[in-house]
Amino acid sequence: MLTTAFSPHDHSHCITTAINHAQDLCADRSVRLTPVRQRVLELVWHSHQPIGAYELLASLAKEGFNSAPPTVYRALEFLSEQGLLHKLESINAYVGCCNPDTPHQGHFLLCQACNQAQELDSQYITLALKHSAEQHGFEIQSHTIEIVGTCQGCLDKSKAVEYKI
């Protein structure tokens, strides 16, 4: 998995890739990527900053979609079931998944400076979790791994500011 979120990149490419991917994947699975579902996915992919349900709802309302909470929560539920996005539990916000083909739960780096999230799928972390769980005779079903800190880009920026003083 590449670290795209924290590096400068052509984000419109992220969006179109994600939407195309979602369309193909839903077609393959014979599930319906309805207009509101697709629009929510597009809105989630507006950037690599996780977005809250009510912010999504406000955008939908502006665009003439139905704007009651169940609308967006149903769309989020569908997209989550299809592995097209993840919820970040520590901030109650949602972020697109770059690798929705195989069911997984990611590990997330959240930058507190730029508010962007990057999904990882580190074998080190997965194995460490497995190992710890096994030591306790614990059988893992799911997990929430959210790491808050500062990304490379924001660290570089703050250093640049420091030196100019």
Place this chain on the structure above:
Amino acid sequence: MLTTAFSPHDHSHCITTAINHAQDLCADRSVRLTPVRQRVLELVWHSHQPIGAYELLASLAKEGFNSAPPTVYRALEFLSEQGLLHKLESINAYVGCCNPDTPHQGHFLLCQACNQAQELDSQYITLALKHSAEQHGFEIQSHTIEIVGTCQGCLDKSKAVEYKI
């Protein structure tokens, strides 16, 4: 760190240890473990099942404490700042910390069968997180590690049931 939560044990010992520890620690730090703060801590320690803020509030109300939400959230904030408890983000619930002397964020095993939580402090996990973060030039400030599954005891019980069929 021992796995006490998932094993049969004298839980009154957990409670008294936690409260005594909290009293000493607050005295050392010259912060005030006021009645409502201590009572919230006791209620959090009622068992190894994480407890929600509004459930705490209901208990406080029954006991004649003030019962508006800020009361319990302030107590939780204080206790959290002092490292006496942790919030489990994935379930919006709070659990006592067995090792409040040194600031840390734990790794939690949550059993979906018995609803108990066990805090770990696995060096494997910590190192894996560090390693992954470093690979991305990411500087860690805090983290949320919550592993949901089935604990040894509950696995044993379900196997016992299986064999009796």
Place this chain on the structure above:
DNA sequence: CATGTTATGTTATGTTATAACAATCGTCAA
């Protein structure tokens, strides 16, 4: 086109958490 299933609309409510300001308590020096 009738039927069952899936998706959406609608209203209301449940759950979790904080803002803002007033009143009280504890501490400590004048």
Place this chain on the structure above:
DNA sequence: TTGACGATTGTTATAACATAACATAACATG
């Protein structure tokens, strides 16, 4: 002793996040 200050608590209101329940509409299929 008092009065000034910061810390704590009381109180009211509201923000933010999420779901229940039931009605209606759209879609697929025979």
